[in-house]
Amino acid sequence: MxxxxxxxxxxxxxxxxxxxxxxxxxxxLMAFLIPADTPGQVVVIAGYLTWICNNPHFAATTxxxxxxxxxxxxxxxxxxxxxxxxxxxxxxxxAFPKTIAPFFIKFFFIWSPFHFCGQSFGISMVYARxxxxxxxxxxxxxxxxxxxxxxxxxxxxxxALIKSSQHYNIEYLALNVPVSFYWISLAVMVVAGGCLVYSxxxxxxxxxxxxxxxxFLPALTHLVWFVGGDYHYGFNILVPFFHxxxxxxxxxxxxxxxxxxxxKQSGFLTDKIFVLKRTIPWFLINCVVGAGxxxxxxxxFPAASADxxxxxxxxxxxxxxxxxxxxxxxxxxxxxxKTSPLLVNISEYIEPTPVTTNEVLA
Numbered sequence: 340m341x342x343x344x345x346x347x348x349x350x351x352x353x354x355x356x357x358x359x360x361x362x363x364x365x366x367x368l369m370a371f372l373i374p375a376d377t378p379g380q381v382v383v384i385a386g387y388l389t390w391i392c393n394n395p396h397f398a399a400t401t402x403x404x405x406x407x408x409x410x411x412x413x414x415x416x417x418x419x420x421x422x423x424x425x426x427x428x429x430x431x432x433x434a435f436p437k438t439i440a441p442f443f444i445k446f447f448f449i450w451s452p453f454h455f456c457g458q459s460f461g462i463s464m465v466y467a468r469x470x471x472x473x474x475x476x477x478x479x480x481x482x483x484x485x486x487x488x489x490x491x492x493x494x495x496x497x498x499a500l501i502k503s504s505q506h507y508n509i510e511y512l513a514l515n516v517p518v519s520f521y522w523i524s525l526a527v528m529v530v531a532g533g534c535l536v537y538s539x540x541x542x543x544x545x546x547x548x549x550x551x552x553x554x555f556l557p558a559l560t561h562l563v564w565f566v567g568g569d570y571h572y573g574f575n576i577l578v579p580f581f582h583x584x585x586x587x588x589x590x591x592x593x594x595x596x597x598x599x600x601x602x603k604q605s606g607f608l609t610d611k612i613f614v615l616k617r618t619i620p621w622f623l624i625n626c627v628v629g630a631g632x633x634x635x636x637x638x639x640f641p642a643a644s645a646d647x648x649x650x651x652x653x654x655x656x657x658x659x660x661x662x663x664x665x666x667x668x669x670x671x672x673x674x675x676x677k678t679s680p681l682l683v684n685i686s687e688y689i690e691p692t693p694v695t696t697n698e699v700l701a
Contacts, residue, residue, distance in 0.1 A: 346470050346551045348592040349685050354553055357588035358462065359560025362581035366563050366574050373573045381573040388580045394629025395622065396583035397662050399590045401632075402625070403669045414668040421664045429657040433640060436649050441511035447656045448506075452490045452565070454663045455582055459561035460486050461670055462589065465681050466554045478538050484531035486558055489565040492524030496569055507652020525566070532558075560585075587625075593680035594621055599689060610690045632658050 347354040373379050404410055404418060411418045432440035460483055467474050474482070498514035499521060505511075543550055564582070568575035598617040602609040637654040670681075 345682075345684060346466065346553055347684060348588070351553070354588075355556065357584055358466075358553065359556045359563075359581070359585065361584075362560060362577075363563050365577065365581075366567050366571070369574045370567075370571060373571075375571045375573075378573040378576055381576050385576050385580060388577075389633075390630060391626060392580050392587065393583045394633055395625035396586045396590070396629070397632055397658065398625040398628035399587060399594075400662055400665050400669060402628070403590065403593070403672070404665050410669075410672055413672055417664055417668050422661060425657050425661045425664075428660075429640070429653055432653045432656075433650055436509060436646075436653075440509050440649070440653055443653065444506045444509050444656055445511045447660055448511075449494060450663055451659065452493060453487075454666065455564070455578075456486045456490045456561070457667070458582065458586060459557045462585070463554065463557040465589075466551070466557065469682060470551050470554050472539070472550060472554055473542060478535060481531045481535035481538065482558060485528055485535060486561050488524050488528035488531060489562060492521050492528065493565050493569050495520040495524055506656070507648045508646055509649055509652055528562075557585075589681075591618065591621070592683070592685055595685055596680040596683050599685075608690060614685070614689055 369381075373381070404414070428439075428443050432443045463482055463486075464474060464479070494514070495516050496518070499516050499518040501513050502515065503510055503512050539550055560581075564578045568578050595614055595618065599609045599614070602613055602617075607613060633655055636658060637651040640650050640654050642650050
């Protein structure tokens with residue numbers, strides 16, 4: 340009998356919440372309570388959440404790659420060369436804010452949702468593997484098409500309705516595509532989603548076993564983020580927060596697995612208290628480093644023209660572009676442990692806290 344706990348990093352409630360459940364609930368609540376075209380207080384709330392989730396998720400990604408010599412050696416180009424490539428574009432954009440910077444910013448705004456797609460696809464595959472769901476080439480391509488078509492659709496939708504936009508006072512042009520491209524992308528997404536559901540349903544019938552809902556959650560969440568968020572301005576502002584929370588949850592599970600392994604080798608009792616003592620410093624360090632990446636780094640770069648906002652906007656984009664490169668390889672890091680950190684259940688992996696004599700007598 341397959342254990343249900345193997346499907347989750349922690350348990351159904353925790354996994355569903357972080358992987359997308361909370362964001363889906365938030366979307367429907369906001370759709371009923373907040374007008375679609377006005378953010379209300381969402382901008383203020385999102386600003387505070389950035390400090391405890393968005394920024395830390397950038398720091399956690401960087402830490403995962405650079406924390407050990409073994410990790411750095413697996414991807415030397417991303418580790419040592421990519422930072423200088425990104426820096427070159429940052430300096431070039433600062434030097435030419437009217438010519439190079441707009442292209443750098445536009446490149447970022449296209450890669451950013453593309454990067455979201457990669458995370459949604461990767462997490463979907465992780466949960467499918469945990470549930471022992473066979474994802475052949477047809478299923479993988481259908482899932483990938485479903486997820487990436489939503490990204491293409493949103494990019495086309497936005498760029499069909501505007502001629503230009505601004506990022507930190509940097510004006511960049513839209514693609515100016517026909518609005519029909521948006522509807523074509525949505526049609527492709529629907530067809531791909533239908534093919535995937537049909538294939539998995541046939542697999543369910545042939546194997547006479549159920550498919551956990553968590554397998555579908557990342558893709559459905561992605562649909563809400565992109566298609567739903569495209570029609571609700573306030574919710575769209577929170578999508579980067581939900582994306583960051585999703586990543587931090589997976590990163591925390593992987594980090595905890597590593598810490599528990601080290602703790603057991605050193606003879607520590609790796610119970611919930613041990614995990615908590617390792618989690619709090621990890622989270623606080625990521626908060627501080629993340630704040631430094633977005634609040635401190637722009638201060639060390641020269642001002643572009645007479646507008647310091649331009650420099651801030653360019654450096655912030657540079658930090659995120661570097662993150663996209665790093666995030667593309669950290670999931671491929673080979674683990675030295677027998678069990679992959681992406682396949683363990685933390686609740687079962689940690690040891691129970693010993694019961695004291697007084698607790699037994701009570």
